[in-house]
Amino acid sequence: MAAVTRPQPELDDLPASSPPIDPWAQIVQGFDGNRSDLVPVLQRAQSLLGYLPPDAVRRVARWLRLSESEVFGVATFYAQFRFTPPGRHHVRICLGTACHVKGGVQMLETIQRRLGVGAGETTADGEYDVERVACLGCCALAPVLTLDEAIHGQMSVLKLQGILDAEASA
Amino acid sequence: MPIESRVRSRARRLRLEVDGHKVSVPAGTTVLYAAELAGVSIPSLCSHKELSPFGGCRLCAVDIAGIGGHPLACSTVVTDSMEVTTDTDGLRELRQEILQLILSEHPCSCIFCGEQDECRRSLTTIRKAGVTTGCRSCPNDGDCELQRVVEQVGITEIGYPITYRGLEAEHDDPFFDRDYNLCILCGRCVRVCNEVRGTSVLAFKYRGRKTLIGPAFGTSHIEAGCEFCGACVSVCPTGALAEKVSKWDGKADGVETSTCPFCGIGCRLEVAHKDGRLSSVSGALDSEINDGQLCVRGRFGLPEATHHYLRARQPMLRRGAYFRVANWDEALGEVAERLKQVAPDEFLMLVSSDLSNEGLFAAQRLVRSGLGANGVDSTAGASLPGGPGVWSRLFSLPVSIKALSEAETVIVAGLDSRFSFSVVGVQVRRAMREGARLVAVDARESNLARMADEWVRPEPGDEARALVEAVRKWPGGGTLAVVVGPRVFDCPGAGELVSRLETLAQDEGVTVVPLVHGANIRGALELGALGGVLPGPRPDEGRGLTLADMRAGKHPKVLYLVGEAPFTTRPDCDFVVAQDLYLPPFAVDAFLPAASFAEAEGTLTNLEGRVQELRAVERLPVGAVHGFALPDWKIFSDLAGRLGRSDLEYADAAAVRKTIRAEVSGFAAEGDRAPRRMAPAELPVEPAGDTVQGTGRFVLVPERASFRHRGIDLAGVVEGLGELHLEEGLRMNVADMTRLGVEPGGTVTVSLGSRRVAVAARPDPDCPRRAAYVSLIEAWGGVGGEAADPALELLSRLAARPVRVRISAGDRSPARKRGGAHVPGR
Numbered sequence: 001m002a003a004v005t006r007p008q009p010e011l012d013d014l015p016a017s018s019p020p021i022d023p024w025a026q027i028v029q030g031f032d033g034n035r036s037d038l039v040p041v042l043q044r045a046q047s048l049l050g051y052l053p054p055d056a057v058r059r060v061a062r063w064l065r066l067s068e069s070e071v072f073g074v075a076t077f078y079a080q081f082r083f084t085p086p087g088r089h090h091v092r093i094c095l096g097t098a099c100h101v102k103g104g105v106q107m108l109e110t111i112q113r114r115l116g117v118g119a120g121e122t123t124a125d126g127e128y129d130v131e132r133v134a135c136l137g138c139c140a141l142a143p144v145l146t147l148d149e150a151i152h153g154q155m156s157v158l159k160l161q162g163i164l165d166a167e168a169s170a
Numbered sequence: 171m172p173i174e175s176r177v178r179s180r181a182r183r184l185r186l187e188v189d190g191h192k193v194s195v196p197a198g199t200t201v202l203y204a205a206e207l208a209g210v211s212i213p214s215l216c217s218h219k220e221l222s223p224f225g226g227c228r229l230c231a232v233d234i235a236g237i238g239g240h241p242l243a244c245s246t247v248v249t250d251s252m253e254v255t256t257d258t259d260g261l262r263e264l265r266q267e268i269l270q271l272i273l274s275e276h277p278c279s280c281i282f283c284g285e286q287d288e289c290r291r292s293l294t295t296i297r298k299a300g301v302t303t304g305c306r307s308c309p310n311d312g313d314c315e316l317q318r319v320v321e322q323v324g325i326t327e328i329g330y331p332i333t334y335r336g337l338e339a340e341h342d343d344p345f346f347d348r349d350y351n352l353c354i355l356c357g358r359c360v361r362v363c364n365e366v367r368g369t370s371v372l373a374f375k376y377r378g379r380k381t382l383i384g385p386a387f388g389t390s391h392i393e394a395g396c397e398f399c400g401a402c403v404s405v406c407p408t409g410a411l412a413e414k415v416s417k418w419d420g421k422a423d424g425v426e427t428s429t430c431p432f433c434g435i436g437c438r439l440e441v442a443h444k445d446g447r448l449s450s451v452s453g454a455l456d457s458e459i460n461d462g463q464l465c466v467r468g469r470f471g472l473p474e475a476t477h478h479y480l481r482a483r484q485p486m487l488r489r490g491a492y493f494r495v496a497n498w499d500e501a502l503g504e505v506a507e508r509l510k511q512v513a514p515d516e517f518l519m520l521v522s523s524d525l526s527n528e529g530l531f532a533a534q535r536l537v538r539s540g541l542g543a544n545g546v547d548s549t550a551g552a553s554l555p556g557g558p559g560v561w562s563r564l565f566s567l568p569v570s571i572k573a574l575s576e577a578e579t580v581i582v583a584g585l586d587s588r589f590s591f592s593v594v595g596v597q598v599r600r601a602m603r604e605g606a607r608l609v610a611v612d613a614r615e616s617n618l619a620r621m622a623d624e625w626v627r628p629e630p631g632d633e634a635r636a637l638v639e640a641v642r643k644w645p646g647g648g649t650l651a652v653v654v655g656p657r658v659f660d661c662p663g664a665g666e667l668v669s670r671l672e673t674l675a676q677d678e679g680v681t682v683v684p685l686v687h688g689a690n691i692r693g694a695l696e697l698g699a700l701g702g703v704l705p706g707p708r709p710d711e712g713r714g715l716t717l718a719d720m721r722a723g724k725h726p727k728v729l730y731l732v733g734e735a736p737f738t739t740r741p742d743c744d745f746v747v748a749q750d751l752y753l754p755p756f757a758v759d760a761f762l763p764a765a766s767f768a769e770a771e772g773t774l775t776n777l778e779g780r781v782q783e784l785r786a787v788e789r790l791p792v793g794a795v796h797g798f799a800l801p802d803w804k805i806f807s808d809l810a811g812r813l814g815r816s817d818l819e820y821a822d823a824a825a826v827r828k829t830i831r832a833e834v835s836g837f838a839a840e841g842d843r844a845p846r847r848m849a850p851a852e853l854p855v856e857p858a859g860d861t862v863q864g865t866g867r868f869v870l871v872p873e874r875a876s877f878r879h880r881g882i883d884l885a886g887v888v889e890g891l892g893e894l895h896l897e898e899g900l901r902m903n904v905a906d907m908t909r910l911g912v913e914p915g916g917t918v919t920v921s922l923g924s925r926r927v928a929v930a931a932r933p934d935p936d937c938p939r940r941a942a943y944v945s946l947i948e949a950w951g952g953v954g955g956e957a958a959d960p961a962l963e964l965l966s967r968l969a970a971r972p973v974r975v976r977i978s979a980g981d982r983s984p985a986r987k988r989g990g991a992h993v994p995g996r
């Protein structure tokens with residue numbers, strides 16, 4: 001691709017709809033603006049920011065001269081990208097075959113009732129984010145979920161309530 | 171690429187057999203198009219002639235000898251001696267299965283309704299009262315590709331559980347509604363937005379069952395940069411996308427090819443009519459100009475502009491304190507009487523450059539020949555930056571919009587093609603897809619600057635000199651297209667730019683496209699409907715009244731406004747006649763209702779010099795309900811008759827064109843749309859100067875208002891354009907507003923020398939720092955008595971060119987001090 005000479009868009013002047021992105025230089029470091037770098041750039045943005053806020057999508061789009069819709073379309077295709085800020089605690093609920101059979105869905109519903117957020121969302125107080133995964137690799141413990149690094153196996157609705165109560169009072 | 175041009179191309183030809191029909195096609199043709207050429211129809215939903223193969227709906231599966239499985243006709247390229255079978259029991263069953271799967275997620279009571287037979291029968295019964303017209307649950311009912319495919323594939327029931335996605339229909343954006351419950355994810359809209367328009371506002375979002383179409387993060391189309399060109403609506407095979415205005419019109423009675431009456435590009439239109447009324451508009455597949463594409467005005471603006479409820483359709487006269495309806499005889503009699511009495515140097519006719527050629531020519535002929543007066547002028551004079559002299563030189567260059575897409579280097583200056591001249595933007599992006607290098611010269615971050623290979627960002631209002639510099643850097647050799655937006659010709663150094671463009675255009679491979687607002691502005695110049703210009707164009711030595719004289723306080727006794735209302739209050743004249751689609755926002759003595767672009771035959775001259783036809787699609791009975799509007803030329807012809815000048819009468823529009831041809835050499839013969847070059851003439855010129863005048867930290871840049879048609883602001887009659895708020899207030903950079911401490915919509919005071927004007931400021935993300943943009947509202951009338959913002963009017967009077975100003979927060983205008991309403995002096 002021919003060298004691209006253009007002033008940086010004055011994005012600082014746009015009203016910030018989400019937290020300002022400081023690590024922009026880090027995000028694009030080592031990339032030279034080829035459209036084929038889209039996914040690696042998004043991955044780096046997410047690893048630095050924790051998620052992909054609208055500003056990051058807009059900045060990446062302008063930088064690669066793509067439309068925001070195209071960038072968002074690609075990002076939403078992959079399960080690895082998230083668009084809401086991660087919570088301080090990270091709940092992952094397995095809905096793989098074994099967990100599904102053993103009642104993983106009830107675990108997800110319990111979490112939803114308790115925290116008021118569904119899969120892929122973060123509670124308003126930023127305390128928890130919930131993610132559904134396809135397998136955690138310990139099907140013998142089904143239904144299984146993780147809370148941050150801890151694995152909780154052979155869950156029941158009551159056990160889950162207990163764990164959340166303990167967390168809340170901690 | 172349209173199928174015809176594929177077939178006409180010089181590629182190697184291949185033979186194949188489709189269902190026993192022998193056909194020969196050029197290499198690169200898909201099996202689907204080859205079958206179409208062989209007269210075999212293969213059902214398909216996602217393929218479209220204008221778009222690349224997608225293979226999404228999988229309905230076009232066929233059998234090909236030697237290829238295993240069921241390859242897709244739309245994405246399989248023909249090889250020599252191919253044998254294709256499109257209709258076997260197996261294929262039919264496969265298609266029925268696939269179609270059932272598609273319909274299991276698409277509400278289809280229009281197809282499988284138990285009451286259908288009964289419903290049809292009762293609809294044809296004679297009834298006395300209130301008719302239930304069957305359920306019209308989908309705007310596409312009766313004109314739906316999905317319904318046609320169901321008929322072709324032949325299914326009568328769905329063997330799968332029905333799922334309804336339960337998505338909320340989206341009505342928030344202007345012009346078209348979106349109900350993605352009806353979407354079958356064929357991806358045509360995504361592809362047309364990306365491949366043809368080059369905007370990529372629409373994309374597939376999420377994955378699998380949750381897949382949706384739309385812009386990022388569920389933002390509105392307005393925020394996402396949608397041009398509202400309606401290309402997605404045109405290609406949608408279902409009722410998922412439907413335009414608001416004609417949504418429930420049903421299947422059109424017929425379609426006619428006409429010309430867009432809103433700007434000088436002269437896009438060709440397919441105008442659909444229903445029950446004698448214009449229903450909807452789409453782009454005609456005319457490879458010369460727009461190739462099926464349009465901008466927001468052409469696609470969505472026509473029906474409302476001609477059908478708005480405030481449209482004035484009857485002649486009216488002032489009688490003492492009353493302004494009442496009159497008949498044509500009475501109204502023309504009164505106007506003719508006044509015209510007979512007025513002295514030639516006390517008469518002025520202002521004629522809009524949006525009239526047809528016939529109207530423009532008959533207007534100036536009536537004044538010059540019929541009244542012996544010289545007082546013909548137009549706000550078009552003000553719309554031609556640099557004066558008519560500059561434009562007669564620019565129009566003498568070979569202007570070609572089509573050549574844009576074939577250029578290897580494109581330089582675009584001072585143009586944001588989102589809402590104005592969109593078709594030019596489409597051609598530029600098409601060139602880029604073919605590998606062209608785009609250089610944008612713009613102080614604003616325009617939609618084209620955003621995707622340019624090189625973005626030259628000069629100081630605000632300094633695009634002309636930057637463009638000269640950018641052109642100088644072009645190494646030569648290869649093909650070059652230079653697109654120049656109207657604003658650039660107001661910038662300092664524009665004189666040098668015009669000379670430079672003239673020299674450049676001598677080169678074989680160079681195309682220059684100078685852009686200017688006004689639908690028939692080239693016609694107005696050529697036919698002498700401007701002050702100081704005679705048909706030809708030739709310079710007019712005679713001195714008549716002009717609009718500038720009126721601005722300076724010299725008023726005519728009789729003022730005749732034809733599609734113009736460049737005042738907010740009634741000018742100080744004895745007798746004011748208005749001839750337009752809508753009443754002007756001030757009191758007049760006589761009103762003559764003119765036929766709109768959809769009601770009369772005529773021609774318009776586009777920026778390339780093509781003389782193109784306007785077709786009358788409205789066929790409504792003349793009377794109190796639908797009015798008595800007459801074509802402009804007809805009104806002038808009738809007036810001439812009453813003045814006893816039968817030599818200025820015309821039998822029909824063709825007779826006017828015949829007279830034009832006698833006076834203007836090279837004016838197109840009937841049915842000839844070829845582009846023409848104008849002979850340059852020594853006409854008045856307003857030099858742009860060498861520097862930006864004034865003092866202050868900000869540069870105030872005037873932009874010529876583009877959403878105008880005759881005397882009206884289109885944003886006032888077309889609801890969606892009003893929602894876009896494109897030409898309101900003073901547009902500034904957000905950071906500058908924050909620095910001044912002004913909220914969006916808050917008041918700022920602009921100081922030009924000793925003049926101070928208070929005006930509302932609006933944040934504009936594309937605007938550079940230390941600049942403010944304002945739309946010139948010279949030719950603004952408004953609709954329904956609503957006058958323009960006097961402060962903006964004053965501002966556009968004071969700043970006809972980029973000028974340095976001081977801007978401060980709050981209202982510090984003299985009007986404020988007096989405590990009264992601010993009335994601009996004139």
